[in-house]
Amino acid sequence: MVLPPFALHRPTTTAQALSLLAEDSVPYSGGTELLLAMRMGLIRPTALVDLKRIPEMQEIRTDRSRLLIGAGVSHDRLATDPLVEQHARLLAAAEREVGNARVRAQGSIGGNICFGEPRSDVATVLIALEAELGLANSAGERSVPAEEFFLGPYWTARDATELLTAISIPLPCAEGVYLKFQTVERPTVAVAAVRRPGGDYRVVVGAVGEVPVWADYPGVGEVDPVDLVGRTSPVSDLTGSERYKRHVTEVYIRRAAELLAESER
């Protein structure tokens, strides 16, 4: 379908952007999800609020014990940025394999998260890294843990008048592996298995269900793939039946845990 007409706002400060947001006046950065949805007639906003000219939305920096990533930063930059590579290697690794080259060049981390796509690579990793998501509106700011942000398919804790401004990752960052089974544009199942700074382990299973699920374990040997699969809610689609998805999820949890254990030897 053809892109329907819309107004385009180009604010240069977060405050300006916030004053422009409304139910049918939506944030726009890379447009890799938004413009497709508009072309398909799924949404028809009257205005797009372009965030690309707001400098702080493009920042990557460390502040005391946190890595701060502006919501407008592209996947490509996250995949190659030295600060991210130094402090959050798992995120950099996952970002290198998001979508395809065009999506990585164009798409932003904030857009990825806020779209609420159940098969988001980024969501799985951010829960593993215990990221906090900074939300702002004209009334003020709040911070939501990544664990509590994803409420359902294409449904997040962000209110329509809110803007995701930054992603904040506590340092030192959890380290581990991100492994995904992917046959089409997006993963069928994604597993992030990490050793947390406190010494215990977290396994997050994304993409296969409506929202990511996770469990924490005192030792990597105690990861229980069968139990974790039981917490997911796979739905049959072209990439596999429910039965097959449960099976490969179990395989990938086990493989991720084994890889993590190996990396620690």
Next chain:
Amino acid sequence: MSVERRRVAGQAVQRRDLFEKVTGAATYTVDVTPPGCLHAKVVRSSRAHARILGIETSAALAVPGVIAVVTASDLAALFPRFGHIIPDHAILAMEKVRYYGEPVALVVAENIVAASDGAEAVQVRYEDLPAAMDAEAALAPDAPILHDDDYGASGDESFSEMAATPGLPDHGDSPPRTNVAHTVDLSWGDVDAALAQAHIVVENRVHYPMLYAYAMEPYNAVASFTEDSLHVVSSAQHPFMVRTDLARIFSLPLSRVRVQVPYLGGGYGSKSYTKIEPLAAVGAWVVRQPVKLVLDVEEAIYTTRADSAAITVRSGFDAEGRILARAFDIVLDSGAYADNSPLVLAKAVNRCFGPYRVPNLRVRGRSVYTNTSPASSYRGFGAPQGALAGETNLDRAAAQLGIDPVEIRRRNLVPPGGEILPGKRGIDADLPADLELVAESLQRDARTVPGHGIGVACTASDAGAYPISTAIVRVQTDGSVTVLSGSTEMGQGSRSVLAQLVAEELGVPIEAVDVVQSDTAMSSYERTTGASRTTTLVGLAVQRACADARAKLTEMAAEIEQCPPESLAQGDGVLESADGRKLAFGDIISRWFGGDAGEVTGVGTLRRDGRTQKMPPFWEVGMVGVEVGIDPETGVVRVDQLVTVADVGFAFNPKAVEGQDLGAATQGLGGALFEELVYDGPQLVNPNMVEYRVPRMTDLADKIESIVVERGDGVGPYGAKGGGEGALNPMGAAVANAVAMATGKWPSRLPLTPERVWRLVNDLPEVDAE
């Protein structure tokens, strides 16, 4: 046999369209917008099978910018259908719709946004009819009937000559009507007697998936009427075939219909014959202004797809693995309209049993109407479907007999010159030698570890379609040459090949040759661009046009030099007089006409006579081998090796041949491992490029070897014959055979997705019981 090395032909010259395409300067149909052009959007059926009770257009006409809403009722003065074999295809649905996505109305507006808004505002009232969503349902005794009319269908001479037996639409005069659009049967010998005496009889049934050719450019057309002439710019492979359909629709003389084709963004058969040109044309006819129609990928998928197939094969073998008899039953799911499926069926029938000595044969083929997107030509033309049945059947026999898969083929392949179809042209290739090349390459790098398997498969396609070609070469006063051909440059590189041929024949620099193609008003006639024919058949016509130009130049030189024509010797871009003077072509023209002007026009024609009397014009070889590795836990199939043989007789441009060969193999890999259009209810689940998975660079084999074989055994210039489809045809079968070797289980359905392979390995049913 080897081929002679030449000055230009046979060299890896740079493609003529390289910079234009890489820089984006190349013109495609979507780039063409004539002055005053309006834009159209198609209103499509939301039902698989339904009676149209009414079409409410007033809301659409009220949308600002909307000029007209065209429906079937506006076409009463026209011939409202198209279809070159069975003219069953309604331009706009009449009385009922037969598939989800079928054009019901065309909204014409000042801009595309208005057209889209207008299309959404058109209200169509339907009365649902029972639908037949697959061939099995369509063949059931109480199936809903899609077509109540036989449309006066008749295969013309060319059609019956391309089929081994002249099958005709199977409607007859007597009710009850069925959903069988077309039948083709082929047989010789006594199959039942031979099977009764066979050492073993091997039977299996396979399913080949519904595919989309995914040309990067979807279907586009721009139509305009001036005075009483129709001008259409379109993404068509066969502009002259489209012209015929358009002339019938508007009752126009052929000379008053101009179909012009700029560059094509890929065709793969999916752009052969008429597609959306009638839609754009009736829009322009109603509003009397130019109308442009641009489809997106989803609309393109609902315009044409490839025939899916269910095939049962039974073969009898002696104890040494020699084929005694083969019997095939082929059912193609051809969708709502016949389009070119009758010919796809005929080719599937001719090609399913393979390039082997088959003393007794019986093939029954049916092309079946279903309430799905209409199927038509697709690269390989019935061969990939048939080969999946025939070639996996051969491997099953080899396994039962304890014979190596390569060896069983060795024992059955026809020798050079041997007949595959009785009375037709013998095979113009050395298939046993080609097979050894594949086997050697595979064995050299084979890994004999668990989870790995090797598969080979062979095909030979009766290719080239029907030999009707013309060409014109115009030699200019500066010695440069303009070549006119009705063939289409669709990415395969024909523009470069034809330039090479002319440069070679006339002895002029390739830079001095320009090739003008695919315009029914401005280029010469060409029947089709398909069936891998251009280099071979257009090549012959061009070669004859060059000879004609040389003959005319010789006559002219003899006149101005006042010498006998025989005394003039032929040289590169020149004629040489008896006293050793070189007479340049351009100078001969200038002197003969006087006034430093004029040109010489050489004409070449090709028809069914002489060397192209016997059908098919040539055989196209498909000979591939793959090695796969399988992850038993996930069922993922990884291709380690891909070996193909491009047996093209003479490689005009070896780089282009390799590119075509690898492209064909990769497209075949798509159908083998990834691609399948899936219907769930009336509509497709995956009519888009995110969920319809085509091969990617990362899917390519670690080792790829494309072996270009030149034995000069083709009918074309310098011994050339067609390529570009061959490697696709056996790919599905080769991959299935490799997976069978790796897993010890026989797959019967493509694509071999991870889940299918996992289920195969674990003896699970194809789908779980509810």
